[in-house]
Amino acid sequence: MAHDNQTYTAFAGSHRVAMGDLATVATKAKAFLDQGESASILILDDETCRVVEVDFRGTADDVVQRLELAATKPEPRGPGRPKLGVVAREVTLLPRHWEWLNAQPGGASVALRKLVEEARRSNESKDRVRQAQETLYRFMSTLAGDEAGFEEASRALFAGDRKLFMALTRLWPKDIRDHAERLAISAFTPES
Numbered sequence: 001m002a003h004d005n006q007t008y009t010a011f012a013g014s015h016r017v018a019m020g021d022l023a024t025v026a027t028k029a030k031a032f033l034d035q036g037e038s039a040s041i042l043i044l045d046d047e048t049c050r051v052v053e054v055d056f057r058g059t060a061d062d063v064v065q066r067l068e069l070a071a072t073k074p075e076p077r078g079p080g081r082p083k084l085g086v087v088a089r090e091v092t093l094l095p096r097h098w099e100w101l102n103a104q105p106g107g108a109s110v111a112l113r114k115l116v117e118e119a120r121r122s123n124e125s126k127d128r129v130r131q132a133q134e135t136l137y138r139f140m141s142t143l144a145g146d147e148a149g150f151e152e153a154s155r156a157l158f159a160g161d162r163k164l165f166m167a168l169t170r171l172w173p174k175d176i177r178d179h180a181e182r183l184a185i186s187a188f189t190p191e192s
Contacts (some may be wrong), residue, residue: 006047008043010032022118027063030056078081083181129189149169157187
């Protein structure tokens with residue numbers, strides 16, 4: 001279906017219903033709904049906290065079969081060299097930038113790839129924290145946007161104030177708070 005180690009979490013309101021791979025989470029969420037529960041189910045990709053759309057019609061097997069079918073659809077191919085992982089996209093630069101890039105050994109593409117790799121290496125820890133903060137904020141916006149202290153917790157998150165963030169999330173329902181705290185592990189620098 002997706003990456004082998006990719007995990008998901010299902011929530012019904014503020015209650016965590018399931019965690020695990022997508023088929024397992026969808027099956028447990030379907031069983032929850034089949035018990036006559038009226039709360040809507042949100043399934044989140046744990047890596048990004050983006051909502052995953054799942055069609056719960058039919059049996060649990062029908063749900064899983066649709067997920068598997070969707071996962072096997074080939075990605076549309078575009079320009080570039082997709083077998084090598086190279087994708088063509090447009091880059092807009094000033095003429096002096098193009099002149100410099102074209103004068104580099106290997107040309108513009110090689111020079112750009114080297115510059116990107118160097119920037120990735122030098123900013124790796126900052127980028128990891130920023131991405132974790134964005135993921136946590138996406139989770140908070142989706143499930144805790146109406147909770148007490150949400151705005152203050154958001155400000156504490158982006159200010160890097162772990163202590164204040166944890167204090168503010170203490171007011172939230174247990175499953176939401178626990179999930180936010182789990183995501184917060186990567187969202188703050190070690191010194192915060």
